[in-house]
Amino acid sequence: MSLTCYKCGKPLSDTFKIMVGRRDVCPSCNTDLRCCKMCQFYDPKAYNECRETSADRVQDKEKANFCDYFKIGSPGSNPDKERQDALAKAAALFKK
Numbered sequence: 001m002s003l004t005c006y007k008c009g010k011p012l013s014d015t016f017k018i019m020v021g022r023r024d025v026c027p028s029c030n031t032d033l034r035c036c037k038m039c040q041f042y043d044p045k046a047y048n049e050c051r052e053t054s055a056d057r058v059q060d061k062e063k064a065n066f067c068d069y070f071k072i073g074s075p076g077s078n079p080d081k082e083r084q085d086a087l088a089k090a091a092a093l094f095k096k
Contacts, residue, residue, distance in 0.1 A: 036061035039072070055069045
């Protein structure tokens with residue numbers, strides 16, 4: 001899965017998968033990358049729009065913040081589903 005900006009949809013460099021600083025912005029549209037909308041836990045349907053229950057509430061989901069639970073992910077990404085898919089593929093590979 002490639003990492004893309006939530007605002008412009010352009011692909012982001014692989015270096016952002018390793019670490020995203022609070023001041024990092026999308027090279028294409030200059031949007032903050034360390035924001036709720038770029039986090040794996042962001043979910044507009046969840047309480048406070050976040051699936052991480054211990055995270056503090058953030059008002060502006062598009063501005064850079066200091067959330068300790070931030071994990072970079074493309075909009076709509078679901079790490080749990082990706083993990084389950086990978087496990088299913090591994091099981092199918094080694095199935096007798």
